[in-house]
Amino acid sequence: MENAICYAFGYIIEALTLSIYTSRLFERRRPGKNFAANLLPLSALYLTLFFISLFQIPSVNLTCFVVFHFLYFLTQYQLKGLMALFHSILLMILMWLSELMLLSFFPQFVPAFYEGAHYFWHSLTLVALTKIIYCTIIFILLHILKGKKKYFQDYNKITFLLVLIPLLSLWVSITLAYLPINTPLSSGQIVQIAISCVFLLIINLLVFGIQEYSQRKNAELTEMQILLQKESDFAEYYKMLLQETENHNILLHDIKKHLQSIYLLSKQGKQEEISAYIDRLLSSSDLKESARMCDNDLLNAILCRYQKHCRQNKLSFHTDIRCGVIDFLDSTDMTSLFCNLLDNAVEAASKIPAGYVEISVSCRPNTAFVVISLLNSCHANPLDKKGHLLTGNHIPSTKPDAKKHGFGMKSIQKVVDKYSGSMTCYYEEVPSVFHTVIALKPPG
């Protein structure tokens, strides 16, 4: 009965600590739920652990701690499996080491701590002290990591390696814990064991720090690569503008020459030859205006570039951009969105004979949405079973800069998220066509 009260007290404090830990670091899967609904899974978790602890089998307690915390993180928070495992193992090792540390030191100062009539109060005091140490460590961690919630949603490969360190520490600490039970040790040796527990604790805190640092660097790298992608899009756009300017200069130069020829012919009085010359000029392809595909100048320039690119690759290119629907996009977002969409579409369509790319933008009446639809020929399904785009080795890229591959979709998703939009992709086997549908909400 006395042990049960001590365990219950300990678990209540752990539950409160966990609640603060998770609310500061993780995003809930269902953020709108009320307080009572959030409390229920936490209560269920610790009630279960409490009942298991009554059997007083430490190995079972530790294993259940990890398993139940893992399931709790996975079901209640937006965490991937490996991150949930990392945090559950880390919390377990921090809790275990804080207990072990105090249990090692206490007998040095209070030798008769576990004996006598005041055993229950001594035990309760010990539990309180171990939990205070545990809470202190957690709060120090939270203080260092405040404001960094977004980093804990994803994981990278280093997380997998870092998970090993708490597991190995667990083995070492269990060995240290059981050593004095069967082997009489001097008080100096016991102090040495206690200090080793402190060092193990510090190592595990360092693991946490390394994990956070690695995630931060990962996020910065992704941001930089998206920025590089944007800059590359702009560079392509300016190259196109330069090409247009060069074409205009060539045309001006040719016009001067034509005017000179007409002047010479008129001086020689050759009226019929002048008429024939002008007729040839008028029907010449050099004087044909490039087709205008929409009322937005920037988007028109982008579409003209891809139209030219498709013509060179013998692809059909169709557009249907309704009037005045896309002006809310700023130039950076427009370039990012359409260049990346069309880059992917043209690359896929060029691998199939008689391929085509068809893009349309329209506004759905009486709704908040502008709909962008892109169809392109595609010889193989680029989606995996979960509906995510395959990247890297799964679909060989013919892009000149392979590092850009995969970041096009991230840039597109960033623009979609910025305008509170939604995106879906799917593949039709029979006509071998890939569909991308985006709905954006213009601001205001």
Added chain:
Amino acid sequence: MQILICDDDILIVEQLENYIRSYFKHTSAKCPSIVTFTDGQSLLSYKGAKDIVFLDIEMPGINGIHVGRELQKQNKRSLLFVVTSHPQYLDDAMRFHVFRYLSKPIDKERLFRNFKDALEVYHESAAKIPLETRDGVYTLSSSEVIYIEARERKVTVYTTRGAFLSVHTMDYWTEQLPPNRFFQSHRSFIVNFEYVNDFNREKIFLAENQYSAYLTRRKYTQFKNAYLLYLETTK
């Protein structure tokens, strides 16, 4: 269903008619009636149904834009294909909703893709649904149904004509209604995509925000994807 083709170039009219007939032959469906015209005036004077119309915008006589506007006044649900050989951008001149633009020379595969969308939109909006109430049986088209709600053991069908108390259950309505146009967002709500204005993770707003329906969280992604597919077909 009736399909109308209006172009002053008889070769284009014949080509379109042949393509449309070959579409139905290819899909093993019965080809509906196709009526052809060579000028806008005869098209506007025609008294029959104008469900799907292929309209040349560059015709002598009555301006093609005027014809399109009048057609839409006569029947808002007509699906208008504008056929043009004009290289320049046209939509800023249109004063009516164009379902799709087709450029001359007509690309057969592109015509088939867009015609398929038109048929899907037509069939789903024209589908008739019997609505049985305690007062009698009403026949509605699916495009008149805004949403259906189950509350306190009663199922109410909210339509453009008003609200009706149905004798049937939600399961019945889930089976009756076209799946590409309707979605059961919650055990108590079925919504018509045509009337969706906006949505978030918890609610769907309908008919210019006059109504709202709950959206179950676990169905959010499914709803979003289904709605985007609907938007793609009816763009």
